[in-house]
Amino acid sequence: MGFSIRRGVANLVRRGQRLAGKARCSVCLTYFKGALVKTIPTCSHSYCKTCLQKTYTRAMNDPEGILPPRCCGQELTMAFAGDFLAGYIPKELEMPDSVGHTDFRRRYLEILAERTSDPIYCAHCRSLGRQVFIPPEEINEEADSAVCSTCFQGTCTLCKRSNPHTFGNPCPIDSDESRQEIRYQRLSGRAGWKCCDGCGMMVSRDVGCAHVVCRCGQNVWLAF
Numbered sequence: 589m590g591f592s593i594r595r596g597v598a599n600l601v602r603r604g605q606r607l608a609g610k611a612r613c614s615v616c617l618t619y620f621k622g623a624l625v626k627t628i629p630t631c632s633h634s635y636c637k638t639c640l641q642k643t644y645t646r647a648m649n650d651p652e653g654i655l656p657p658r659c660c661g662q663e664l665t666m667a668f669a670g671d672f673l674a675g676y677i678p679k680e681l682e683m684p685d686s687v688g689h690t691d692f693r694r695r696y697l698e699i700l701a702e703r704t705s706d707p708i709y710c711a712h713c714r715s716l717g718r719q720v721f722i723p724p725e726e727i728n729e730e731a732d733s734a735v736c737s738t739c740f741q742g743t744c745t746l747c748k749r750s751n752p753h754t755f756g757n758p759c760p761i762d763s764d765e766s767r768q769e770i771r772y773q774r775l776s777g778r779a780g781w782k783c784c785d786g787c788g789m790m791v792s793r794d795v796g797c798a799h800v801v802c803r804c805g806q807n808v809w810l811a812f
């Protein structure tokens with residue numbers, strides 16, 4: 589009796605907070621004003637600023653940590669988390685980065701590059717002597733192309749040279765087999781990507797669904 593009344597009151601308080609436009613962080617279970625919490629559309633889990641920062645810092649600090657951090661098998665992106673991480677300088681993390689910057693995003697990309705198999709660097713920036721890593725979330729896998737956010741030039745993710753490939757600038761990786769091998773090397777460890785049993789193409793998961801139909805018509809189930 590006493591228990592159910594207490595629970596009833598707790599439910600009312602929670603409902604009141606929801607009605608007041610508050611959202612609860614799924615990690616620390618604290619209520620915040622809606623704008624102070626970010627919710628992942630696919631699994632509906634919410635993160636407050638502190639918990640999101642800790643999630644990144646923990647994964648970056650742990651040499652075995654998986655990057656990008658994941659929630660329910662879904663990779664977290666800088667597009668999602670970026671503004672909660674801006675200006676953040678964690679004590680637990682080795683900052684600044686190798687070139688002396690204390691920007692969290694730069695440090696994150698540096699560690700992410702180290703842990704990415706077959707990382708993509710901008711071909712145009714490299715020709716100018718700058719090493720600019722292009723994070724997985726900025727790669728257009730369907731087009732085998734990555735656009736650099738520093739110089740806005742494209743890089744082919746197969747041959748790692750500048751693209752678009754034209755008649756005068758053809759991609760030297762010209763067999764389907766070697767293209768597939770390179771895609772496989774880069775994507776097989778990534779959340780949400782799997783090799784199709786039917787044709788060997790890499791397929792990605794549709795938002796919120798573990799089942800996809802490959803270009804060849806084969807059904808592919810993605811397990812996490």
Ligand SMILES: [Zn+2]
Pocket residue numbers: 613614615616617618635636637638639640
């Ligand atoms: Zn929290």
Ligand SMILES: [Zn+2]
Pocket residue numbers: 628631632633659660
């Ligand atoms: Zn989740």
Ligand SMILES: [Zn+2]
Pocket residue numbers: 710711712713714720736737738739740741
């Ligand atoms: Zn560039």
Ligand SMILES: [Zn+2]
Pocket residue numbers: 744745746747748749751753758759760761
């Ligand atoms: Zn190419």
Ligand SMILES: [Zn+2]
Pocket residue numbers: 784785786787788789802803804805806
């Ligand atoms: Zn297929």
